[in-house]
Amino acid sequence: xxxxxxxxxxxxxxxxxxxxxxxxxxxxxxxxxxxxxxxxxxxxxxxxxxxxxxxxxxxxxxxxxxxxxxxxxxxxxxxxx
Numbered sequence: 001x002x003x004x005x006x007x008x009x010x011x012x013x014x015x016x017x018x019x020x021x022x023x024x025x026x027x028x029x030x031x032x033x034x035x036x037x038x039x040x041x042x043x044x045x046x047x048x049x050x051x052x053x054x055x056x057x058x059x060x061x062x063x064x065x066x067x068x069x070x071x072x073x074x075x076x077x078x079x080x081x
Contacts, residue, residue, distance in 0.1 A: 013081040015081070017031075021068050023066070025079055026081065027044055027065055027081075028063060028080060029061065030061045030079075031059075031067075031079060033077045034057075035075040037054060037073030039051070039072045039077060041064040041066060042065050043062065043065075049068055051071055054074040064079075
């Protein structure tokens with residue numbers, strides 16, 4: 001399903017993410033991490049998990065609903081909303 005961008009604005013909340021192979025998280029507007037590495041994520045409009053590279057301190061405008069434990073080496077991941 002294609003999404004329509006209705007507005008661009010800064011994130012207003014951030015929550016520490018504990019990667020989990022079973023739990024979902026509320027939809028994010030972005031991700032960042034304290035220590036870089038890989039993150040296995042599920043994008044909002046996807047049915048499969050994919051690996052992305054996160055560099056420390058960089059904000060990625062990813063809309064994800066899960067950060068998986070398996071395959072994730074980045075630490076200090078923060079979900080931005």
